[in-house]
Amino acid sequence: PPKDEYVNLNFLKTLRQAFGMEVGYSDHTFGFSIPLAAIALGATVIEKHFTLDKNMDGPDHKASLNPEELKEMVQSIRNIEIALGNGIKCPNNSETKTSKVVWKSIVAAKIIEKGSVFTEENLTVKRTGEGIPASFWDMVVGKKANQTFIKDEVISIES
Numbered sequence: 001p002p003k004d005e006y007v008n009l010n011f012l013k014t015l016r017q018a019f020g021m022e023v024g025y026s027d028h029t030f031g032f033s034i035p036l037a038a039i040a041l042g043a044t045v046i047e048k049h050f051t052l053d054k055n056m057d058g059p060d061h062k063a064s065l066n067p068e069e070l071k072e073m074v075q076s077i078r079n080i081e082i083a084l085g086n087g088i089k090c091p092n093n094s095e096t097k098t099s100k101v102v103w104k105s106i107v108a109a110k111i112i113e114k115g116s117v118f119t120e121e122n123l124t125v126k127r128t129g130e131g132i133p134a135s136f137w138d139m140v141v142g143k144k145a146n147q148t149f150i151k152d153e154v155i156s157i158e159s
Contacts, residue, residue: 001029001063012041028063032073039080048073051131073146105131106140108115108149117154 007029015023024045029094035046050066065073091099109124116122118140125134131154132140146158 004029004034006139009037009041012038012043016042025152028060030063032065032069032076035073036076036080039077040084046073046077093138101129102127103129104134105129106137106155107131108151108153108155110151112145112149114145114148118143118157123155126152130154132156 009025012023012025015021023042023043024047025035025043026047027038028049032048033104035043035048038046044097048070049059049060049072051064052065054061055067055144062137104125105128107126107128109122112118112122112150120141123137124143125137140155140157149155
């Protein structure tokens with residue numbers, strides 16, 4: 001089996017660019033971390049030796065996978081394929097649910113009377129799951145309060 005530093009997985013990218021085709025990887029390293037990395041780099045086919053007994057005579061048995069390892073490698077490859085996604089980033093269901101919990105909004109740091117100007121001293125941000133996002137801070141500071149806000153109340157402004 002080759003040492004990891006001799007594997008040169010980045011050559012997969014070179015091959016794919018040079019020939020404009022899908023690439024595979026024939027692995028002779030110990031374990032299956034290298035084939036998993038090859039999948040992450042775009043390999044669509046993995047060749048890995050399989051054995052029922054790693055102590056058998058022959059050059060390939062020691063670096064081969066036993067049935068349980070082969071099963072684990074295939075499951076790991078399937079997980080990576082799913083995790084690679086389609087390359088388009090948009091919020092998924094769990095991110096949407098989480099965003100409501102971690103959403104930081106602009107709230108009153110203390111009582112703000114109606115007609116008062118919003119300032120850095122009378123505003124703060126907290127996780128509320130609603131209201132004006134903290135990223136709009138500069139658009140809120142300097143505006144006038146359209147109502148009286150109590151401490152920790154989510155700020156709203158008229159447009």
